[in-house]
Amino acid sequence: MRSSRTLWIAGAGAAALAALIGAGGPAKAAGTLVWGDQLPAALDPHTVYDVPMQFVLLNAYDALYQYIGNPPIIEPRLALRHTVTPDGITWDYKLRPGVKFHDGSELTADDVIYSFKRLLALNKGPAAAFKPVLKPENVTAPDKYSVRFVLNEPYAPFHAAVPLVAIVNPRAIAPHVKGDDWGSEWLSSNGAGSGAYRIEPANYRRNESLDMVRFNDHFLGWGHNPNPVDSIKSRPTLETSTRILALLKGDIHATDSYLPTDQVERVQKSKGVRVAQDESMRVFIIRINNAKPPFDNVHARRCLSHAFNYDGFIGDILKNYAERNAGPIPKNLWGAPADLKGYDFDLAKAKAECDKARAAGAPMDREIEIHTQSQYDQTIQAAQLFQSDLKRIGLNVKIVPSLWPTLTASTVKKETTPDMWIHWVSTYFVDPENWIGQMYDSQFHGTWKASAWYKNDQVDKLLRTARGEPDQAKRKTLYEAASRIVVDEAADIWVYNTVQLRGLSDKVKGYAFSPVGSGGEIRTVSLSN
Numbered sequence: 001m002r003s004s005r006t007l008w009i010a011g012a013g014a015a016a017l018a019a020l021i022g023a024g025g026p027a028k029a030a031g032t033l034v035w036g037d038q039l040p041a042a043l044d045p046h047t048v049y050d051v052p053m054q055f056v057l058l059n060a061y062d063a064l065y066q067y068i069g070n071p072p073i074i075e076p077r078l079a080l081r082h083t084v085t086p087d088g089i090t091w092d093y094k095l096r097p098g099v100k101f102h103d104g105s106e107l108t109a110d111d112v113i114y115s116f117k118r119l120l121a122l123n124k125g126p127a128a129a130f131k132p133v134l135k136p137e138n139v140t141a142p143d144k145y146s147v148r149f150v151l152n153e154p155y156a157p158f159h160a161a162v163p164l165v166a167i168v169n170p171r172a173i174a175p176h177v178k179g180d181d182w183g184s185e186w187l188s189s190n191g192a193g194s195g196a197y198r199i200e201p202a203n204y205r206r207n208e209s210l211d212m213v214r215f216n217d218h219f220l221g222w223g224h225n226p227n228p229v230d231s232i233k234s235r236p237t238l239e240t241s242t243r244i245l246a247l248l249k250g251d252i253h254a255t256d257s258y259l260p261t262d263q264v265e266r267v268q269k270s271k272g273v274r275v276a277q278d279e280s281m282r283v284f285i286i287r288i289n290n291a292k293p294p295f296d297n298v299h300a301r302r303c304l305s306h307a308f309n310y311d312g313f314i315g316d317i318l319k320n321y322a323e324r325n326a327g328p329i330p331k332n333l334w335g336a337p338a339d340l341k342g343y344d345f346d347l348a349k350a351k352a353e354c355d356k357a358r359a360a361g362a363p364m365d366r367e368i369e370i371h372t373q374s375q376y377d378q379t380i381q382a383a384q385l386f387q388s389d390l391k392r393i394g395l396n397v398k399i400v401p402s403l404w405p406t407l408t409a410s411t412v413k414k415e416t417t418p419d420m421w422i423h424w425v426s427t428y429f430v431d432p433e434n435w436i437g438q439m440y441d442s443q444f445h446g447t448w449k450a451s452a453w454y455k456n457d458q459v460d461k462l463l464r465t466a467r468g469e470p471d472q473a474k475r476k477t478l479y480e481a482a483s484r485i486v487v488d489e490a491a492d493i494w495v496y497n498t499v500q501l502r503g504l505s506d507k508v509k510g511y512a513f514s515p516v517g518s519g520g521e522i523r524t525v526s527l528s529n
Contacts, residue, residue: 031229032229033508034233034234034251035254035522036252037052037236037254037520038051038375038404039055039206039236040053040056041206041404041408042206043188043190044187044188046126047188051426059522060198060199060212061166061167061168062099062167062219063166064077064079065077069512070278070279072516077163078096078194079095079096081094082094088151089150089153090151091151091158093146093147094145094146095108095145095146098219100217100219102169102194103169103172108144109141111170112167113141115168116139117136117139121136122182129161129164132152133155133467134151134155154469154470156469156470157437160430160434167193168193169193172190194219196521197212197215197523198215210232210234211233212231213230214228224524225526227527228525228526229525236375239375240375243255247273255502258378258500261321264501273504273505273506274506275501275504276519277321277499280427280499281333281426281430282426283494284322284495285423286308286382286493287423287451287452288490288491289418289419289420289452290452291453294364298490299354299356299362300353302343302490303350303364304490306343306350307345307390307395308343308345308385310344311324312385313385318378321501322495324497325494325497326340326487327487328436328440328487329435330427330497335432335483336479336480337480337483340487343490347393354394354395365394367396368395368397369397369418370387370420370421371407372400372402373402373404382495383422411447411448411451414453417453426515427516430516436483437467440456442455443460452491454489454492459482459486462481463479466479500519508527509528510526512524
């Protein structure tokens with residue numbers, strides 16, 4: 001449920017944004033960037049794992065390595081370098097000396113150890129990438145500036161996933177620990193990082209506002225940017241029309257990166273603004289709860305898969321600002337089968353599959369709910385298109401508007417996970433494990449990524465073998481095999497790979513896109529007059 005304050009923002013439009021900014025009208029204060037993208041449900045980087053958290057992680061925290069550019073390249077950040085033993089078990093990272101947290105204390109190996117132990121203990125968010133292969137006691141410090149990870153077994157995506165883990169300051173957190181919560185209640189609305197910007201907790205309002213100020217002593221320095229942004233004011237709104245109007249009026253400098261294509265031309269025709277268009281690795285997906293009848297029947301799922309108008313949605317609604325993606329791995333990443341055809345839009349095939357499901361006793365006549373994200377028009381448009389075509393073959397679909405935090409919270413149990421829901425699976429780290437590995441290995445049930453509740457022993461075996469295989473060519477073959485099975489069994493409906501569209505003010509200079517974080521790192525950005 002929305003708070004009254006959030007409703008007020010959405011209803012009052014861009015003027016409300018200006019009032020919240022506190023800059024006396026449109027965003028003209030020198031060095032203050034007003035960011036109109038969504039905020040994570042909380043600020044603890046070890047408990048929240050989604051696209052909005054990437055903005056906080058990239059700016060308020062640092063990791064051992066970070067992805068840069070497009071296509072993304074993993075580069076040293078807090079670490080200077082790393083090595084791994086031939087068996088893939090022992091990983092050593094050498095840290096930069098002299099890195100400071102926001103409170104001025106030095107970041108050392110002990111802080112990295114604490115951060116990984118905290119992540120594993122909380123067992124939320126990005127912990128899924130490490131929990132199966134890393135025990136807390138196997139993260140150690142050979143010296144002050146060295147960290148050693150000894151894995152339970154070989155895990156090929158380990159280094160690719162390292163940028164997920166924000167290194168936090170245990171000295172800032174310690175006074176606020178309650179029981180065994182590792183200070184999570186406090187860190188959910190505060191900061192404890194070393195990033196280029198420092199969180200201002202006094203101005204934080206969950207889902208509504210987040211302020212950050214530049215950290216002058218950031219270890220990378222500021223020589224690369226002669227006119228850096230001094231402060232960031234993140235001011236999300238729920239309605240697309242409000243965001244676009246705020247951009248056009250100058251109340252915000254940037255929208256989210258899900259700009260609806262019907263608004264692209266409007267922005268492009270307006271003065272003082274532009275649309276950043278960047279090829280990404282973000283798969284648009286309609287999730288199907290495989291554990292709920294009738295979707296525990298493969299024919300019911302194939303019925304749905306043939307009933308979505310892929311070409312109509314991508315061509316007519318998205319104006320081809322996307323490419324068909326027939327399976328769970330982005331088509332521009334290794335591991336995605338080049339010959340994968342996927343499902344075509346064919347209502348006759350859909351009807352035939354529905355009839356097979358009915359004949360097997362599947363309750364195809366019950367009302368089916370499909371949940372959308374209220375703040376993203378594309379999810380609503382996709383649901384409406386789907387609802388219309390499913391009605392043509394006799395299926396009754398109810399569209400249920402919802403919000404991202406509500407949806408992800410519901411996926412903890414198969415009983416509370418929606419029949420269907422629509423979202424994107426974005427690039428958190430660049431490896432097929434980020435997509436198919438965490439989406440369809442049954443050990444991850446109870447996370448939003450695995451919310452299809454799909455279970456296939458052969459797929460589990462393929463994905464787990466791929467995880468431990470150091471040879472990328474062999475991993476590629478394993479992921480391709482798993483993809484073909486998952487698609488054949490119609491575990492979900494995969495629609496497209498994204499061209500990301502973000503509305504930007506012409507005053508924004510130095511915006512640098514990476515699929516990991518969606519161009520949300522502000523350290524490189526400056527504002528012109």
